[in-house]
Amino acid sequence: GENVEQHPSTLSVQEGDSAVIKCTYSDSASNYFPWYKQELGKGPQLIIDIRSNVGEKKDQRIAVTLNKTAKHFSLHITETQPEDSAVYFCAASISFQKLVFGTGTRLLVSP
Amino acid sequence: DAMVIQNPRYQVTQFGKPVTLSCSQTLNHNVMYWYQQKSSQAPKLLFHYYDKDFNNEADTPDNFQSRRPNTSFCFLDIRSPGLGDAAMYLCATSRERTSGETQYFGPGTRLLVL
Numbered sequence: 001g002e003n004v005e006q007h008p009s010t011l012s013v014q015e016g017d018s019a020v021i022k023c024t025y026s027d028s029a030s031n032y033f034p035w036y037k038q039e040l041g042k043g044p045q046l047i048i049d050i051r052s053n054v055g056e057k058k059d060q061r062i063a064v065t066l067n068k069t070a071k072h073f074s075l076h077i078t079e080t081q082p083e084d085s086a087v088y089f090c091a092a093s094i095s096f097q098k099l100v101f102g103t104g105t106r107l108l109v110s111p
Numbered sequence: 112d113a114m115v116i117q118n119p120r121y122q123v124t125q126f127g128k129p130v131t132l133s134c135s136q137t138l139n140h141n142v143m144y145w146y147q148q149k150s151s152q153a154p155k156l157l158f159h160y161y162d163k164d165f166n167n168e169a170d171t172p173d174n175f176q177s178r179r180p181n182t183s184f185c186f187l188d189i190r191s192p193g194l195g196d197a198a199m200y201l202c203a204t205s206r207e208r209t210s211g212e213t214q215y216f217g218p219g220t221r222l223l224v225l
Binding site: 031032034036041042043044045046049051089093094098099101102103104 | 115117151152153154155156201203210211213214215216217218219221
């Protein structure tokens, strides 16, 4: 089955810096790649997603890139703010909406 | 404005005592999911309903069951909770069961087993 690896597990940055989180997936049939942000004690919230027919997508300070050949995708957050501190999960979807999640990245943005 | 609502937010039960967690949605979505998330781990899909069609994951223990009496509500039943079942249980919904449909998560129910 599909397997998603996510790195790093922890990322500390200073406010205003950029943060990059990377994921690789194993099944080339995967065609949908969402990113979720989970704050302490809350459910995951979708922040951005990308489909396999697109290489890059941006939404204000957040961008996602997809390299289908290498089977990896990345989340980029620019001008980080303390409220960006959370756990971020990547995921890949192969069929019938079953999401396979990465192991998560704890992002800490220090003022 | 809450779209996916889970009750209770915190549940304490005793070892072996059946417990039911509930989820409701105001989105009128066809699909409802239950995930288990243990501390510092990714959510793990237990099962999902597509309308009234129940779909169990192969590695979901028999101890976990679910009911969906109508479009809006879905329940997770744990028949005999063990200490290893302590976790956050997340409910999610999506409009359709096709790749690319966004899943909307509820806030979760944290289950403690004593």
